[in-house]
Amino acid sequence: MTTTASPAASTGRTAASADRAPTTTAPPTSGRSARRRQSVDRIYYLFLVPSLVLFTLAITVPALLGIFYSFTNFIGFGDWEFIGITNYIAVFSDPAILSSYLFTFGFAIVTVLLVNVVAFLLAVGLTAQIKAKTALRAVFVIPMVISGIVIAYVFNFLFSNSLPAFATAVGIGPLQESILANPDLAWISIVIVTAWQSIPGTLLIYIAGLLSIPGEVYEAAAIDGAKPFRQLWSVTLPLVAGYVVINVILGFKNYLNAYEVIVGLTNGGPGTSTRSIAMTIFTGFTGGDYAYQMANATIFFVIAIVISLIQLRITRGKAALA
Amino acid sequence: MTQTAASVPLGDAKRTAREASATTRPTRGRVGQERTNWSVMIILILCAVTVLVPLYVTVSMSLKTGAQAVDGNAFSLPSPIDFSGFAKAWELTNFPVSFTISVLITAGTVIGTVLLSALASYAIARNWDRRFFRWSFFYLLAALFLPFTVVALPQIQLTGLLGLANPVGVTILHIMFQLSFSILLFTAFLRSIPLELEESARIDGATTWQTFWKLIFPLLAPMSATVAIFAFLASWNDFMMPSLIIADSAQQTLPVIQNIFQTQFSTNYNVSFASYLMAMAPAIVVYLFTQRWVMEGVTQGAVKG
Numbered sequence: 001m002t003t004t005a006s007p008a009a010s011t012g013r014t015a016a017s018a019d020r021a022p023t024t025t026a027p028p029t030s031g032r033s034a035r036r037r038q039s040v041d042r043i044y045y046l047f048l049v050p051s052l053v054l055f056t057l058a059i060t061v062p063a064l065l066g067i068f069y070s071f072t073n074f075i076g077f078g079d080w081e082f083i084g085i086t087n088y089i090a091v092f093s094d095p096a097i098l099s100s101y102l103f104t105f106g107f108a109i110v111t112v113l114l115v116n117v118v119a120f121l122l123a124v125g126l127t128a129q130i131k132a133k134t135a136l137r138a139v140f141v142i143p144m145v146i147s148g149i150v151i152a153y154v155f156n157f158l159f160s161n162s163l164p165a166f167a168t169a170v171g172i173g174p175l176q177e178s179i180l181a182n183p184d185l186a187w188i189s190i191v192i193v194t195a196w197q198s199i200p201g202t203l204l205i206y207i208a209g210l211l212s213i214p215g216e217v218y219e220a221a222a223i224d225g226a227k228p229f230r231q232l233w234s235v236t237l238p239l240v241a242g243y244v245v246i247n248v249i250l251g252f253k254n255y256l257n258a259y260e261v262i263v264g265l266t267n268g269g270p271g272t273s274t275r276s277i278a279m280t281i282f283t284g285f286t287g288g289d290y291a292y293q294m295a296n297a298t299i300f301f302v303i304a305i306v307i308s309l310i311q312l313r314i315t316r317g318k319a320a321l322a
Numbered sequence: 323m324t325q326t327a328a329s330v331p332l333g334d335a336k337r338t339a340r341e342a343s344a345t346t347r348p349t350r351g352r353v354g355q356e357r358t359n360w361s362v363m364i365i366l367i368l369c370a371v372t373v374l375v376p377l378y379v380t381v382s383m384s385l386k387t388g389a390q391a392v393d394g395n396a397f398s399l400p401s402p403i404d405f406s407g408f409a410k411a412w413e414l415t416n417f418p419v420s421f422t423i424s425v426l427i428t429a430g431t432v433i434g435t436v437l438l439s440a441l442a443s444y445a446i447a448r449n450w451d452r453r454f455f456r457w458s459f460f461y462l463l464a465a466l467f468l469p470f471t472v473v474a475l476p477q478i479q480l481t482g483l484l485g486l487a488n489p490v491g492v493t494i495l496h497i498m499f500q501l502s503f504s505i506l507l508f509t510a511f512l513r514s515i516p517l518e519l520e521e522s523a524r525i526d527g528a529t530t531w532q533t534f535w536k537l538i539f540p541l542l543a544p545m546s547a548t549v550a551i552f553a554f555l556a557s558w559n560d561f562m563m564p565s566l567i568i569a570d571s572a573q574q575t576l577p578v579i580q581n582i583f584q585t586q587f588s589t590n591y592n593v594s595f596a597s598y599l600m601a602m603a604p605a606i607v608v609y610l611f612t613q614r615w616v617m618e619g620v621t622q623g624a625v626k627g
Contacts, residue, residue, distance in 0.1 A: 052461070063473045
C-alpha cells in the first residue's frame, strides 16, 4: 500500500500547494507552535478551515441566533425588542407545550423499553446456533434503510384499513375503529412504527456485544448447572450492560426528536394528543411564535445536553478518544 | 462475522483485537448446543415475517388495479397484475425531477461529508499536539449534542435570507449534521495508521497534499465506506430538513413529496403504494449491495460514538 510519489511529479505539486498555503489562516503564535514551526505544514489549515467555517455558519450561528431571539419578542420578521425571560416563564406554564413534553417523554420511555427488550432477544437468537444466520440478519436490518415517513404512510394504511377489518372479523370491539383516530390509542401506533424502524440499529449493537462475550463464560455457567434462561439473565445480561446503556441513551435521544413517523401516522392528532416536542417547536415557523418556540427549543437543548453529558459520563471508558 | 477482521487491513488495534478474538471461537454458544436450535430459528423466522409484511403489502398494493386497491384488503395478491399505478405515480410525483433532486442532495452529501471530514480529521489527527486543532475537534464534535430540532427555526430563517431555501441549502445542512460523527470515526481510524508510512512518503519528497491523496485517503477507504453509507441513508431518507428548508414544493425530495397522497390523492392506493415503493427501493438496493459495511458501521459508530 506504500505509495511513493515520483520526485518529478512532486515538484509540480509542491509549487501548487505553496501557492495555496499563504491564503490560509496564519498558524497560532503560541510558544509551542513557534518552537515547532518547521514541522507544521500550513496546508493542514486548508484541510480544516472549510469545515470550521461551514460548521460555524450552518450550526453555531443559527444556534446562537436562536438563543438570542428567545429573549426577544421576535415573530420571524420585522421589529423586535428584548423581553427578558418572559418567553421562558410563559413556556413553563403553557399547557400545549407541557403536554407535548409529557407525550414525548412517555413515548420515548415506552419505545426505549420495547425496542431494547425485543432487540436484545432477537440478538440472542441471531447469535445462537441457527442456520441462515446471515440471511436472517440481513432481513432484520432492512427497516433501518427505509425512509421513516414512507414506512409511516404504509403503516397508516394498515392501521386505518387492515387492522379495523381484522378486528371486525374476529370481533375485537375497541379495535374496530382506526386506532389512529383514537386519542387514547394513537400513540401506540407511533411506538410500533418507531420500534419497527429502530430495532435493527439496536439489534446490531447487541449482536456486537454478545459476540464480545467469551464462550468459556457459558461453559463455566453450564458446569455450575445454570439453565439457558438463568444464563441469559445472570451471565449474558450483566456482560452486555455497557451495550444496554449505549442503546438506551442513543435511543432515548433519538425518540425525543420524534417527528416524521408522527407526521406520517397521526400528524399530531387526534386533536393534539400525539404532538411531539419537535412538532410544537416547528409551529414557531408558521404561527408567529418564533421567539417563544425558540425559548422552548433552548430548554429542549439544555435537556439534550444533560442527557448527552450523562451518556459521556457513563461511556467515557468506551469512547477512548485521544 | 468471520470475514470482517480479514477485510479491514488497518483497523484500529482495539477493534481488530476484538474481532480477532471473536473469530477464534466461531462456534461460540452454550455447551452442548452445537446442533441447530430449531425453536429459536422458528421464532426468528416469525419475527422476520413482521419485518417483511409491510414490504409485501407495499409491493402487492402497488401492483393492483385501482378498483382492487380500494377494497382495503392489504394482504390479497394482485389480480390482475397492473402496472398503471407506477405510471400514474411517476406523473403525480413528477418522479424524474424529485428523484433527481434526491439523488443530487444525497450525492452531494455523501461526497461532501467524506471529503470534508476526511481532510479535517487528517489535519486534526496529525496536529493533535496543537491547541488549534485539538479545540477544533471538540468544537466540530459539538453537533453530536445538538438535535436539528433545536436549530431548525434559525436555520429556516437564515437559509431563506441567504437564498439557500433550496436543495443546495439542504445538502450543506446534511453535510454539517454528518460532520461530527464522521470526524469521530475518521480520527479514531487515523490514529491506527502507522506514522512510518507517511514518513517514508515524505522522505520520497511527497508534500502533505500528496501524502493525503495518494497514501492516506486510499487507506481510509473502509472508514470512508462506513461514513458514506451513513451519509447516504441519513440524506436519502430525511424528511424533516427538506420539508422545512425547501421553500418551493416543485423542488421537494422524493420522501417529502409522498405527502401528496395524504391530501390530494388519498384513495388511489395503488398509485400511492407504487410511489412509496419507488421512494424506498433505491435505499433497499444500495443496502443489499453494502450490507456488510452498514452492519459494521452501526456497530463501530455506537462503540466509538
